[in-house]
Amino acid sequence: MLSLATFASMTIQRICDPMLPELSRDFSAPIDEVAQVVSMFAITYGLMQLVFGPLGDRWGKYKLVMLATLVCSVGSFLSAFSASLNFLIMARIGTAVFAAAIIPLSMAWVGDQVHYERRQETLARVGLGTMLGITAGQLFGGLLTDTLGWRWAFAMVAVLFGWVSLMLWRHWRYIETPSVPYSSEHGFLGQLIQVARDPWARALLSIALLEGGSVFGVLAITASHLHQTHGISLTLAGGTTALFGFGGMLYMATAKYTIRRFGEISLARYGGSLLSVCFAVVAFTPWWPMAIPACFFAGFGFAMFHNTMQAKATQMVPSARGTSVTLFAGALFLGQSLGVLVLAKLMAYSNSGHVIGIDALGVFALAWYFGRKLTHRNASQADNA
Secondary structure (H helix, E strand, C coil), rough: CCHHHHHHHHHHHHHCHHHHHHHHHHCCHHHHHHHHHHHHHHHHHHCCCHHHHHHHHHHCCCHHHHHHHHHHHHHHHHHHHCCCCHHCCCCCCCHHHHCCCCCHHHHHHHHHHCCCCHHHHHHHHHHHHHHHHHHHHHHEEEEEHHCCCCCHHHHHHHHHHHHHHHHHHHHHCCCCCCCCCCCCCCCHHHHHHHCCCCCHHHHHHHHHHHHHHHHHHHHHHHHHHHHHHCCCCCCHHHHHHHHHCCCCCCHHHHHHHHHHHHHHHHHHHHHHHHHHHHHHHHHHHHHEEEEHHHHHHHHHHHHHHHHHHHHHHHCCCCHHHHHHHHHHHHHEEEEEEHEEEHHHHCCCCHHHHHHHHHHHHHHHHHHHHEEEEEEEEHHHHHHHC
């Protein structure tokens, strides 16, 4: 059920990516202004982590996810009936307020219930919904925009959120009490301070911020890049970009073997390196079909890197797991919003291929930096033991 909730949450996040050119024409606004439907969603999503993390620790993570999906259904319906770009941006912001609770609190609930030895594999299964959501958002965002119109894309997601909320409510009675109960010793602000004081938590949050900007920032402009550079339709561009999600799904399906074969450090290094190479292919290929395997294997590489990040995030501060995981998600999507804004501005001065190519170098450096931090962290823990 939580995987379905993460599917809906990621779908609404990514559904605007392939429709940016059409929104620009429909509302007669420049692309960098229209990109606010993505960037403002991500900014709001990131800021709301400061609220939902401590609330999840105190009032129940599953319950908040259930309520959030219901409100997101309303926000998606409002987006479908937007009469102006400003109204659409405001509806997206309202949806982001509650969408912020879904993925991180689902991860935190898994952290409460599953021992660390099995947690990365379990997170991969829950993350299947996230990767499917990336695919669905990109694919249906482009397909419905080209056929029925972009408003129908939001209407579809509104129905999805409503159904998921109902399913979560029906299964509520089967949910176990978290194995790490909330402690009132630290209070609302104390939970945030507890995470902020931890050096490893600060390092991981910084990496998540850079990951959001470098990966999701490029993902937001990939469909537009393929559409404008190679002259293909939004449906085809969105469908090609959606293969990112299918690549992630392949990793989820093989996670049990892949995790045991490579280990955390190699997953981070090689996954990020593969992602970097694939971004470079998307940026510079003169033949657009090369973007098809590139987007697919980019998703596989990203899942290798990001699944390792997720597992470490659930263990940053176990006594404030909801807070620490939502701060992780907040850093990730705050980075996404900054990435979208920065890349959109850079595209005004340079072509999208050069922008994506430069970003690919940054992804490569980030992957090896994270691998180095993991090596030092594991060595430090071994010495303490």
